[in-house]
Amino acid sequence: xxxxxxxxxxxxxxxxxxxxxxxxxxxxxxxxxxxxxxxxxxxxxxxxxxxxxxxxxxxxxxxxxxxxxxxxxxxxxxxxxxxxxxxxxxxxxxxxxxxxxxxxxxxxxxxxxxxxxxxxxxxxxxxxxxxxxxxxxxxxxxxxxxxxxxxxxxxxxxxxxxxxxxxxxxxxxxxxxxxxxxxxxxxxxxxxxxxxxxxxxxxxxxxxxxxxxxxxxxxxxxxxxxxxxxxxxxxxxxxxxxxxxxxxxxxxxxxxxxxxxxxxxxxxxxxxxxxxxxxxxxxxxxxxxxxxxxxxxxxxxxxxxxxxxxxxxxxxxxxxxxxxxxxxxxxxxxxxxxxxxxxx
Amino acid sequence: xxxxxxxxxxxxxxxxxxxxxxxxxxxxxxxxxxxxxxxxxxxxxxxxxxxxxxxxxxxxxxxxxxxxxxxxxxxxxxxxxxxxxxxxxxxxxxxxxxxxxxxxxxxxxxxxxxxxxxxxxxxxxxxxxxxxxxxxxxxxxxxxxxxxxxxxxxxxxxxxxxxxxxxxxxxxxxxxxxxxxxxxxxxxxxxxxxxxxxxxxxxxxxxxxxxxxxxxxxxxxxxxxxxxxxxxxxxxxxxxxxxxxxxxxxxxxxxxxxxxxxxxxxxxxxxxxxxxxxxxxxxxxxxxxxxxxxxxxxxxxxxxxxxxxxxxxxxxxxxxxxxxxxxxxxxxxxxxxxxxxxxx
Numbered sequence: 001x002x003x004x005x006x007x008x009x010x011x012x013x014x015x016x017x018x019x020x021x022x023x024x025x026x027x028x029x030x031x032x033x034x035x036x037x038x039x040x041x042x043x044x045x046x047x048x049x050x051x052x053x054x055x056x057x058x059x060x061x062x063x064x065x066x067x068x069x070x071x072x073x074x075x076x077x078x079x080x081x082x083x084x085x086x087x088x089x090x091x092x093x094x095x096x097x098x099x100x101x102x103x104x105x106x107x108x109x110x111x112x113x114x115x116x117x118x119x120x121x122x123x124x125x126x127x128x129x130x131x132x133x134x135x136x137x138x139x140x141x142x143x144x145x146x147x148x149x150x151x152x153x154x155x156x157x158x159x160x161x162x163x164x165x166x167x168x169x170x171x172x173x174x175x176x177x178x179x180x181x182x183x184x185x186x187x188x189x190x191x192x193x194x195x196x197x198x199x200x201x202x203x204x205x206x207x208x209x210x211x212x213x214x215x216x217x218x219x220x221x222x223x224x225x226x227x228x229x230x231x232x233x234x235x236x237x238x239x240x241x242x243x244x245x246x247x248x249x250x251x252x253x254x255x256x257x258x259x260x261x262x263x264x265x266x267x268x269x270x271x272x273x274x275x276x277x278x279x280x281x282x283x284x285x286x287x288x289x290x291x292x293x294x295x296x297x298x299x300x301x302x303x304x305x306x307x308x309x310x311x312x313x314x315x316x317x318x319x320x321x322x323x324x325x326x327x328x329x330x331x332x333x334x335x336x337x338x339x340x341x342x343x344x
Numbered sequence: 345x346x347x348x349x350x351x352x353x354x355x356x357x358x359x360x361x362x363x364x365x366x367x368x369x370x371x372x373x374x375x376x377x378x379x380x381x382x383x384x385x386x387x388x389x390x391x392x393x394x395x396x397x398x399x400x401x402x403x404x405x406x407x408x409x410x411x412x413x414x415x416x417x418x419x420x421x422x423x424x425x426x427x428x429x430x431x432x433x434x435x436x437x438x439x440x441x442x443x444x445x446x447x448x449x450x451x452x453x454x455x456x457x458x459x460x461x462x463x464x465x466x467x468x469x470x471x472x473x474x475x476x477x478x479x480x481x482x483x484x485x486x487x488x489x490x491x492x493x494x495x496x497x498x499x500x501x502x503x504x505x506x507x508x509x510x511x512x513x514x515x516x517x518x519x520x521x522x523x524x525x526x527x528x529x530x531x532x533x534x535x536x537x538x539x540x541x542x543x544x545x546x547x548x549x550x551x552x553x554x555x556x557x558x559x560x561x562x563x564x565x566x567x568x569x570x571x572x573x574x575x576x577x578x579x580x581x582x583x584x585x586x587x588x589x590x591x592x593x594x595x596x597x598x599x600x601x602x603x604x605x606x607x608x609x610x611x612x613x614x615x616x617x618x619x620x621x622x623x624x625x626x627x628x629x630x631x632x633x634x635x636x637x638x639x640x641x642x643x644x645x646x647x648x649x650x651x652x653x654x655x656x657x658x659x660x661x662x663x664x665x666x667x668x669x670x671x672x673x674x675x676x677x678x679x680x681x682x683x684x685x686x687x688x
Contacts (some may be wrong), residue, residue, distance in 0.1 A: 007412070060423055061423070062421070062424075062428075062429075063429070067434070068428070068429055068430060069418070069428070069430070069434055074413070077406070078673055079404055079609060079674055079675055079676045080406075080675050080676050080678075081678070084406075084412070084413070085406075085407070085412055085679060085686065086413070086686055087686075090411070090413055090688065093436055093438055094438035094688070096688075253639045275678055276678045278679055287679075287681075287682060287685065324675050326672055326673075326675075327672065327673050328670055328671065328673070329422055329423050329670075329671050329672070329673050329674050330423055331423055331668050331670075332423045332424050334424075334425070334619055335429060335622055335631075337631075337632060341631065342429065342431075343429055343440070344434065344440075
């Protein structure tokens with residue numbers, strides 16, 4: 001505990017340069033930050049044990065979907081990097097959704113959620129898939145009917161939201177899920193250890209990859225604690241990728257802002273745990289990480305990476321795999337006589 | 345540990361009567377046995393830590409299905425009593441399977457697996473859903489291609505099946521899953537504590553329910569450690585239930601043996617954790633436990649239970665909910681470049 005706190009303090013302090021550290025490490029510290037060892041503080045939604053535990057149950061409860069078959073964990077599987085390893089997610093009625101599922105891991109550090117940033121935080125995000133007809137296809141009313149039918153859930157909402165006249169609300173469902181998700185962070189990747197002062201945490205090759213990553217300007221969009229997730233950028237600034245990669249029908253953030261300049265603009269995704277989360281891009285069209293890097297280089301930077309440089313950048317990206325959260329599968333309350341039946 | 349071993353010894357010894365115990369408890373001990381605190385020994389498949397851990401990974405890995413969406417845990421969810429709370433299971437392409445998913449909990453104690461007993465053990469069982477077109481819709485070849493594409497799985501098969509020239513085989517996939525499933529037992533239910541000598545573990549009402557259960561002959565089919573799972577019986581011996589409950593098209597064990605007398609014969613399901621596993625019967629047509637008990641009474645025993653007696657039997661059945669296994673969600677190996685893509 002003491003160690004975590006000290007390291008956390010170091011991160012929060014965000015010391016831009018360490019005396020005696022090599023130049024690359026100091027340059028890296030100007031662009032990136034290590035993942036803290038403890039979940040962040042959510043101002044509107046303080047984490048409590050009761051709330052996080054409730055959120056863990058909700059996250060794994062397939063009864064949040066109309067069919068009773070799909071839980072948050074279906075598309076954001078904590079056993080596989082917080083994603084579903086699908087091109088685009090598959091939901092209610094075996095329908096394919098429009099975009100690749102972003103990882104839930106470290107999502108709490110993103111400025112907003114979804115590829116187009118249409119949800120300001122994880123609580124707002126959590127309300128989306130529950131109701132989307134191609135995802136869980138439920139409604140707030142049904143969700144409350146389902147959860148309210150089980151005495152254990154009613155009691156747990158009471159304990160997670162003490163003092164509230166009616167603790168079982170759709171807002172509180174979302175807040176509990178957000179609280180659990182805020183704990184899903186992956187500190188202690190080799191790159192974090194490097195940022196925190198252990199220069200041996202990256203090999204010579206990985207450091208060269210980091211050097212190229214910084215030099216070529218990748219960190220311009222993929223910076224900060226998440227190496228991404230901090231801003232919106234047009235996809236295809238310098239060279240428009242193939243339609244399969246950037247489908248003309250999905251105009252990204254334009255759908256949220258209705259502003260011409262937001263056409264084909266997306267939130268830069270996090271590169272944290274990128275090794276675990278193929279396929280890549282909002283279209284999920286690219287399964288190979290080297291290929292995804294090549295496409296980014298040409299589309300966003302207008303450059304072609306040499307074979308060796310590409311390999312080194314990929315080598316660096318593999319140092320972003322952090323310590324995965326170990327989560328016990330929650331034991332869910334049994335149906336009661338009034339629990340709504342699954343609806344396929 | 346010492347406590348478990350002593351209790352286990354007690355169970356294995358299966359003392360038919362305890363001196364000083366009341367008559368009901370001794371009668372119960374003639375029909376039922378407590379769930380042991382430790383998994384049983386599998387003669388053909390000794391449990392090892394490596395094998396159980398590998399099995400846990402396979403159990404939760406959706407890449408065992410062609411779509412990459414369905415794992416063992418999808419239909420045998422360890423958060424919901426080892427079942428999916430569906431009338432009949434839903435698999436590949438959102439297709440409904442023909443029968444209700446039996447619980448994986450304590451399944452190791454059944455004489456055979458599936459409602460018709462067509463698999464002699466859990467390893468044989470595990471091979472079924474992986475290949476069934478309405479379930480995971482994969483093949484042994486694809487399974488080995490998927491698992492063989494990941495270095496961590498290859499290494500783990502080597503450690504789980506040491507000394508074998510080719511440890512990664514479909515048989516060993518099934519054996520690892522069986523080993524994990526053998527650990528999914530639920531000891532320490534109130535009824536187990538009662539059988540083991542704690543007469544206060546059941547309330548007066550629950551004991552009356554047990555009395556009725558034994559007196560009416562329910563234990564004839566629902567006896568042993570699992571209160572069921574030990575034999576095959578015709579459904580509708582004395583009164584044929586409605587077609588919705590016993591669909592004419594599903595002739596049960598007849599499909600396995602082709603013997604006329606096996607028409608509408610099914611393995612008596614376990615009543616362990618029955619509270620957690622609605623809906624009931626192979627058809628999954630009944631969601632209410634009291635209603636299921638009434639149907640059994642009329643169909644199998646030709647009797648009508650009075651309201652009070654029915655309530656007491658149900659009360660007794662609720663004492664069969666044991667300590668649920670606490671399972672950590674496994675962290676699965678990342679896809680490699682050669683991992684087959686999901687196939688919807």
